[in-house]
Amino acid sequence: MLARQAEGRDVGFAREVYSKQADLRCVWTGVSLEKGFVVDHAIPFSVWRSNDLWNVFPAATKVNSSKSDKLVSKRALLLSRDRIIHYWETLKQEAENRFVMELGRSLVGFSGYDQGNWQGPAFAGLIRNVETLALQRGLVRWEPS
Numbered sequence: 001m002l003a004r005q006a007e008g009r010d011v012g013f014a015r016e017v018y019s020k021q022a023d024l025r026c027v028w029t030g031v032s033l034e035k036g037f038v039v040d041h042a043i044p045f046s047v048w049r050s051n052d053l054w055n056v057f058p059a060a061t062k063v064n065s066s067k068s069d070k071l072v073s074k075r076a077l078l079l080s081r082d083r084i085i086h087y088w089e090t091l092k093q094e095a096e097n098r099f100v101m102e103l104g105r106s107l108v109g110f111s112g113y114d115q116g117n118w119q120g121p122a123f124a125g126l127i128r129n130v131e132t133l134a135l136q137r138g139l140v141r142w143e144p145s
Contacts, residue, residue, distance in 0.1 A: 011039035027057035052102035070142035
């Protein structure tokens with residue numbers, strides 16, 4: 001199922017949640033974000049037009065500028081897996097109903113929601129979406145340097 005088409009970038013809720021974190025780190029590099037951060041769309045907004053909570057993460061400004069509208073490589077996703085899941089759990093804790101609804105609606109292959117085992121299937125769904133978009137649209141892939 002395709003994500004709903006958002007009118008514009010709206011990451012205010014995620015920014016508010018991430019701003020409260022004691023040890024915030026860039027989702028893609030793991031570097032400390034104590035001096036500030038931006039909220040990055042894992043699947044770029046220009047490609048997916050989705051502000052779903054599973055798609056937005058804290059990132060270093062320089063890293064986000066480098067990534068821009070590129071799709072994250074599968075390798076970079078796998079290397080960032082623990083951070084991605086950590087941020088998902090953080091957002092889920094703050095807005096469980098919204099988070100679960102958006103997971104079920106938007107992550108291809110994410111069928112059903114198991115309270116005790118959602119992280120692995122959700123991560124697999126993220127990888128499937130990214131890989132499918134890369135193949136279908138021939139989009140440029142990105143890895144942090």
